[in-house]
Every structure is written in C-alpha cells, then in structure tokens.
Amino acid sequence: MYFAGIDVGSTMTKAVLTNEGGELLSAVKGPTGPEHRRLANEVMRGALEQAGLQIDDISYIVATGYGRVNVPFADRQVTELSCHARGVFSLFPGVKTAIDIGGQDVKCMKINGGRLIGFVMNDKCAAGTGRFLEATAATLGIRLEDMGDIASKATKRVQISNLCTIFAQQEVVALLSRGEPLENIVAGLHIALASRVAALAQRLVIEPDLALTGGVAMNTGMVRAMRESLGRDVLVPEEPLLTGALGAAIIANEAYREAAEDGTLPTGTRRLEEATFFAEEDL
Amino acid sequence: MSDQSSGLSKAQEIYSNRSRRARELKAEGRKLIGYPCVYVPVEMLTALDLIPYRACGDIREPVTEADRALPGSFCAVMRSCLDCALKGKNDFLDGMVAIHSSDPQEKTARVWESYTDHPYFHFIDMPVTVRPEAVEYFTSQLDDFRKTLEAFAGRELSADRLKQAIDYHNRQRGLVRQLYDLTKTSPPAISGTEILQVVKAVMGLPVAEGNDLLTEVIGEARDRTDRPEKKPARLLLWGSTLDDADVMQVFEAKANVVMDDSCGGVRAYRADVKLTADPLEDLARYYLNEITCARTFRQASPGETSKAYTKDLQSRFGYLDDIIREWNINGAIMLLVRYCDPFAFEMPALKDYFESLGLPSTYIEYDYTTGALAPLRTRVEAFLETIA
Structure with missing residues (x-):
C-alpha cells in the first residue's frame, strides 16, 4: 500500500510518496506558479515516476498548503500546520516547537506527540517571511541561494531597521549608496528577519527540541541567525522544504487506516489528467 | 434556499443590498441618520422618527478615496466605512452621528464631517471607564446630542417619546436574543452566517420593521426542516467587527458559530436598557456598562487599590462563562480586524480567562478585505484541527 502527501505552498509545490511502513519512496519539488492544479499534477506525476508507481497504486492522498483546495485528486485536505507538525515529529521525535518559514507565511507551532496543539502565524504582512529575503536579494542583484554564504563573510552586521519588505529594499539601496559592503548588508538582513521571527515565536512558550523548516531553513545564514536570535539550538531537517508533504503522507496513512476501520474508504478512480486549473465549470 | 417570501430570504436580500431599502424609505419621505458604531444611542433617533442606519464598510471595495485622508496603518473598518461614504454609497443619509468609541473613529468622524455634506452631523464624546462620574459626564454629552437632534428634527425629544423608543429597541434586543437562543440546539436551528445577515439587515431598518423581520425569521427558523448542518465544533467568536x-462562512465551513461577541452580532443586544425616571441617564448607563467592547475599561471595583488578576478577569469577561456553558461551546476564536489596538491589548487577558475555563482558543487578525479570506481559512482550519 502506498500513500501520498502533496503540499501546494505559495512558492513551491512538493509531493512525497511513502509505503505503508512510512518509508520515503520519492519526493519531488517544483515552483507553484499561477496554475495550482496543473502543477499539482506534474509534481505528483514526477513523484509517481520516481517511485515506479501509478496513480491507482496510491491508497490515500492528503493535500496541504495554501493551494490544498486545488488538488482535485486528493482524498482529504489538512492544513499545512498540522502536516508540518506531523512531518517534523517523524524526523525529530523529541520536537516540541517548530518554526516553518515559507514564502508568505511564518508558522510557529507547538507539537505534542506529532499533534499540533497551538500555533501563531505572521498576521500583519509578509515581513518575516521568505519573501523578505527574496525581494531584498533581487534589489541587491544576488541569488537567494547565495545569501547565506555571502552573509558568512561579513565583517560586521549592518542594522536594518525596517521590517516592511518594501521599505527594507529602500533601506538596502541607501546602504549600498553609502558604500556599505554587500556581505555586511546581507548579514544584517538575516538577523533582522530572524529577530522578527523569534519575536513571533516567543508568543508561544518555546520548548526544546526546536526545529526550523521551510524553504528559508535551506539558507545556512538564516539557521545561524535563528540560533542567535532565539539563543538556543535549532534542528534542521536534511530536506526542510518537504516536512509538510511528508506529514501529509503520514496523515494519509493514518487516515486510510481510520477510514478502513469505519468503512468509509474513498471509492472511485482518481483522474490525474483531468485535473487542470481551467476546469470546464470555470469557463 | 427557502421560498422568496420567507423572513430569512427577505433578510438575506436586505443584507446583500442594504441601501436599496434605505433609498426606498428615503423616497417615502423618511429621514435616515447614519452611525458607524453600536455605541450611538439609536433610541434617540427613533424617538424623533429618524431612522438609524448602521453605516458599514465593505470588504469587497478596495480602499482608495479614504487614502486621501487616513493613514494605511489605521483601523481597517473605519478606513473602509469612510471610503464607502466618500464614494457616495451612503448618499441617501440625512446625517451622521459618530462617537468617541475609539480614537480612529474620532479622527475619522472629523474627516467625515469635512469631506461629506450631510445636513446633520454630530459627534458624541464618550468616557472610557464605567465610574459614576463617567455616567454623569456621558449623560451631559447625550443631552448635547439631544439639543442638536431637536434642532435638526424641528421638534422636542420628550422623555415620554424617548421611553417609548427605548421600549421598541428593548423589544428588538429581546428578539435578537431569541434568535441566538435558536443556536443552543445541535445542530443549531439557524447558522451564524444567517444570524449575521439578519442582524446587519435589521441595523438598516426602522425599529418596528426590524422587529417584524426578526419575528418572522424566528418563527420560520424554529419550525424549519432544513437546519444548518451539524459540524464538529461549536464556536464562540469574540472580537471587534465581523459584519460580512x-x-x-470561512468559520462555518467546518464549524458552527453558535455565539459571537462582535459589534456585527449580539453586542448591541445582549442586555436591555433599564428604565428609571431619567431615560437619558438610563441610556448613558446602559451604553457605558452593558455593551462589552474592549474600548471600555472595566476595573474589578472602581477605586480598589489591590490587584487581583483572577478577580479582574472575572469582572471583565465573566459574562462569557455563562454563554460558554449555555451554548455548549468547545472553542473560541478571538478575531481582530487589523490595527484594532483596543482588542489586541484585551486579547492576552481574555486568552488567560479562556484557559482558566479550560476552553481552547486562538487569536486571528484579519485584514478587512476579501484578500484576507484565504489566510483566514488556514488559521481557522488549523485551530479546528487542534481541537478535533
């Protein structure tokens, strides 16, 4: 028996396939783009190919993420908060708090035995999210994935006072024109973002183990800055982008067992191909 | 949906186009006075045959005109209200009454007064404590309001007329409470969405017409066979403004909202005005003491110097305890419109209070736009997953 989790995030779509023992069979990532449903298909097809499976081999599919409602072939939708909690717990069984920094959200989660028991999210704007780094990287003319390395070469950290993404870009321009070295500015951006996220997380009572996930956790500079801002160690999974999809696959496995017991298993065939964003009813 | 003649569908129709009925009344020669907040004593308008019309914002209308006068990081409801007014959406109004329920409303009122040309405008100052001196001061403010209203209406607002109007509005309060009684069952006989539509419709109608509509809706909902679907959670929605x-529906997709504490819902109706010899003072006492909005500061006991947190929580939020038990509520959402500081500051203490009752709660801030719906859905669903 096989299970799938698909996480349609604001920036990236991720799909994970597992067997009934919870073993990871394949994982595929792709940019989300404007057509959620079409990409959900492509990413799922990629994951199936990698695992050498057909869509009909999958017993239960859970969709999560911002675009979870746009996955017509899923059996159930679960929020990314519950899925991250479940996914992180499967990787770090001692985890009590997790912070996921995604493209448009920051989620701080309290976890008990893999279950989400409380959370806070950014509520004013995109300040404190991956978008902050993306936008400022574009202003600086550097690649997002190089930011961590650049920051590590800093001789000092420039204070970035503005957390509004737009105003921070202006501030960066002003710093550049003042002749501030790039690496010092980038280091300053990391600590500015990390302190914002830490302040949000501290609305919850942070208990160890603490894990950091989401696309931003792939940036080593951010991991360093988060450790510093929180004053404690943070665990980072090897694939920090995949915890949501992984959690969704695990929840799919559990949901399947529950449904089998209750006799409420989903029936009918899945149609991966028919699911396009421009479905007929929308025209 | 039920047949067109039913009370519920009538209420839904008024809800989705509130100004249509208002314009009809205007065409019949009636005068309508707008008010943006439930602290305005609508009884005084009714007593002079003026129709109180709750002026609302619109989450579908991008704020453009109000940007000329108000900053972006400002009460999103007031910005939207003013924006609608500046775009002429309330041009049937003969006047506007605003009140110092919060600083953003006070600032917005001044702009409103300068940028629109309603024949009548009045701003009521209102204290923020419930001390006896506050009641006295507020009564004097209401007396000033009475004078400008009388001048506008061209007749006297007698104590008898005011008492009669208070009776009508008390009857409305009783009917709205009966409406909420219908959600005590599981599944509820009426959904939170339907209640919101009915209450918002009523807030744009003459009191007697509103009472007739409420009576019709209550009778219909009581006997209906197509009740709202039973959902796994019964929620209390506490917060500033929820009027859409x-x-x-974002909340009701996976839960039943069976009670609210919102100024788009029960807040203006939970208690009756208690009549004594001086109806103006009765109104002052009622609006200061009985409306539970974070803008009013409630001390456990005025003048008391010792600080007892539990006692303080009890005096500020004790009324919610009965509601939670009577309506069998198993989750609370503290919903704030962005930049609503009075409610944001109230939230941590209320969270403690809910915790002391063993009730799970979450805090969600939303932007007063349709863009807020998707992020709101994720937060609501995640909360429901934690209490499932």
Missing part, C-alpha cells in the same frame, strides 16, 4: 457573511 463571507468571512463568517
């Missing part, structure tokens, strides 16, 4: 059915 689409926002309410």
Whole structure:
C-alpha cells in the first residue's frame, strides 16, 4: 500500500510518496506558479515516476498548503500546520516547537506527540517571511541561494531597521549608496528577519527540541541567525522544504487506516489528467 | 434556499443590498441618520422618527478615496466605512452621528464631517471607564446630542417619546436574543452566517420593521426542516467587527458559530436598557456598562487599590462563562480586524480567562478585505484541527 502527501505552498509545490511502513519512496519539488492544479499534477506525476508507481497504486492522498483546495485528486485536505507538525515529529521525535518559514507565511507551532496543539502565524504582512529575503536579494542583484554564504563573510552586521519588505529594499539601496559592503548588508538582513521571527515565536512558550523548516531553513545564514536570535539550538531537517508533504503522507496513512476501520474508504478512480486549473465549470 | 417570501430570504436580500431599502424609505419621505458604531444611542433617533442606519464598510471595495485622508496603518473598518461614504454609497443619509468609541473613529468622524455634506452631523464624546462620574459626564454629552437632534428634527425629544423608543429597541434586543437562543440546539436551528445577515439587515431598518423581520425569521427558523448542518465544533467568536457573511462562512465551513461577541452580532443586544425616571441617564448607563467592547475599561471595583488578576478577569469577561456553558461551546476564536489596538491589548487577558475555563482558543487578525479570506481559512482550519 502506498500513500501520498502533496503540499501546494505559495512558492513551491512538493509531493512525497511513502509505503505503508512510512518509508520515503520519492519526493519531488517544483515552483507553484499561477496554475495550482496543473502543477499539482506534474509534481505528483514526477513523484509517481520516481517511485515506479501509478496513480491507482496510491491508497490515500492528503493535500496541504495554501493551494490544498486545488488538488482535485486528493482524498482529504489538512492544513499545512498540522502536516508540518506531523512531518517534523517523524524526523525529530523529541520536537516540541517548530518554526516553518515559507514564502508568505511564518508558522510557529507547538507539537505534542506529532499533534499540533497551538500555533501563531505572521498576521500583519509578509515581513518575516521568505519573501523578505527574496525581494531584498533581487534589489541587491544576488541569488537567494547565495545569501547565506555571502552573509558568512561579513565583517560586521549592518542594522536594518525596517521590517516592511518594501521599505527594507529602500533601506538596502541607501546602504549600498553609502558604500556599505554587500556581505555586511546581507548579514544584517538575516538577523533582522530572524529577530522578527523569534519575536513571533516567543508568543508561544518555546520548548526544546526546536526545529526550523521551510524553504528559508535551506539558507545556512538564516539557521545561524535563528540560533542567535532565539539563543538556543535549532534542528534542521536534511530536506526542510518537504516536512509538510511528508506529514501529509503520514496523515494519509493514518487516515486510510481510520477510514478502513469505519468503512468509509474513498471509492472511485482518481483522474490525474483531468485535473487542470481551467476546469470546464470555470469557463 | 427557502421560498422568496420567507423572513430569512427577505433578510438575506436586505443584507446583500442594504441601501436599496434605505433609498426606498428615503423616497417615502423618511429621514435616515447614519452611525458607524453600536455605541450611538439609536433610541434617540427613533424617538424623533429618524431612522438609524448602521453605516458599514465593505470588504469587497478596495480602499482608495479614504487614502486621501487616513493613514494605511489605521483601523481597517473605519478606513473602509469612510471610503464607502466618500464614494457616495451612503448618499441617501440625512446625517451622521459618530462617537468617541475609539480614537480612529474620532479622527475619522472629523474627516467625515469635512469631506461629506450631510445636513446633520454630530459627534458624541464618550468616557472610557464605567465610574459614576463617567455616567454623569456621558449623560451631559447625550443631552448635547439631544439639543442638536431637536434642532435638526424641528421638534422636542420628550422623555415620554424617548421611553417609548427605548421600549421598541428593548423589544428588538429581546428578539435578537431569541434568535441566538435558536443556536443552543445541535445542530443549531439557524447558522451564524444567517444570524449575521439578519442582524446587519435589521441595523438598516426602522425599529418596528426590524422587529417584524426578526419575528418572522424566528418563527420560520424554529419550525424549519432544513437546519444548518451539524459540524464538529461549536464556536464562540469574540472580537471587534465581523459584519460580512463571507468571512463568517470561512468559520462555518467546518464549524458552527453558535455565539459571537462582535459589534456585527449580539453586542448591541445582549442586555436591555433599564428604565428609571431619567431615560437619558438610563441610556448613558446602559451604553457605558452593558455593551462589552474592549474600548471600555472595566476595573474589578472602581477605586480598589489591590490587584487581583483572577478577580479582574472575572469582572471583565465573566459574562462569557455563562454563554460558554449555555451554548455548549468547545472553542473560541478571538478575531481582530487589523490595527484594532483596543482588542489586541484585551486579547492576552481574555486568552488567560479562556484557559482558566479550560476552553481552547486562538487569536486571528484579519485584514478587512476579501484578500484576507484565504489566510483566514488556514488559521481557522488549523485551530479546528487542534481541537478535533
């Protein structure tokens, strides 16, 4: 028996396939783009190919993420908060708090035995999210994935006072024109973002183990800055982008067992191909 | 949906186009006075045959005109209200009454007064404590309001007329409470979304017409066979302004909202005005003491110097305890419109209070736009997953 989790995030779509023992069979990532449903298909097809499976081999599919409602072939939708909690717990069984920094959200989660028991999210704007780094990287003319390395070469950290993404870009321009070295500015951006996220997380009572996930956790500079801002160690999974999809696959496995017991298993065939964003009813 | 002649569908129709009925009344020669907040004593308008019309914002209308006068990081409801007014959406109003329920409303009122040309405008100052001196001061403010209203209406607002109007509005309060009684069952006989639509419709109608509509809706909902679907959670929604059915539906997609503490819902109706010899003072006492909005500061006991947190929580939020038990509520959402500081500051203490009752709660801030619906859905669903 096989299970799938698909996480349609604001920036990236991720799909994970597992067997009934919870073993990871394949994982595929792709940019989300404007057509959620079409990409959900492509990413799922990629994951199936990698695992050498057909869509009909999958017993239960859970969709999560911002675009979870746009996955017509899923059996159930679960929020990314519950899925991250479940996914992180499967990787770090001692985890009590997790912070996921995604493209448009920051989620701080309290976890008990893999279950989400409380959370806070950014509520004013995109300040404190991956978008902050993306936008400022574009202003600086550097690649997002190089930011961590650049920051590590800093001789000092420039204070970035503005957390509004737009105003921070202006501030960066002003710093550049003042002749501030790039690496010092980038280091300053990391600590500015990390302190914002830490302040949000501290609305919850942070208990160890603490894990950091989401696309931003792939940036080593951010991991360093988060450790510093929180004053404690943070665990980072090897694939920090995949915890949501992984959690969704695990929840799919559990949901399947529950449904089998209750006799409420989903029936009918899945149609991966028919699911396009421009479905007929929308025209 | 039920047949067109039913009370519920009538209420839904008024809800989705409130100004249509208002314009009809205007065409019949009636005068309508707008008010943006439930602290305005609508009884005084009714007593002079003026129709109180709750002026609302619109989450579907991008704020453009109000940007000329108000900053972006400002009460999103007031910005939207003013924006609608500046775009002429309330041009049937003969006047506007605003009140110092919060600083953003006070600032917005001044702009409103300068940028629109309603024949009548009045701003009521209102204290923020419930001390006896506050009641005295507020009564004097209401007396000033009475004078400008009398000048506008061209007749006297007698104590008898005011008492009669208070009776009508008390009857409305009783009917709205009966409406909420219908959600005590599981499944509820009426959904939170329907209640919101009915209440918002009533807030734009003459009191007697509103009472007739409420009576009709209550009778219909009581006997209906097509009750709202039973959902796994019964929620209490506490917060500043929730006046849009689409926002309410985000909550009701996977839960039943059986009670609220919102100024788009029960807040203006939970208690009656108690009549004594001086109806103006009765109104002052009622609006200061009985409306539970974070803008009013409630001390456990005025003048008391010792600080007892539990006692303080009890005096500020004790009324919610009965509601939670009577309506069998198993989750509370503290819903704030962005930049609503009075409610944001109230939230941590209320969270403690809910915790002391063993009731799970979450805090969600939303932007007063349709863009807020998707992020709102994720937060609501995640909360429901934690209490499932």
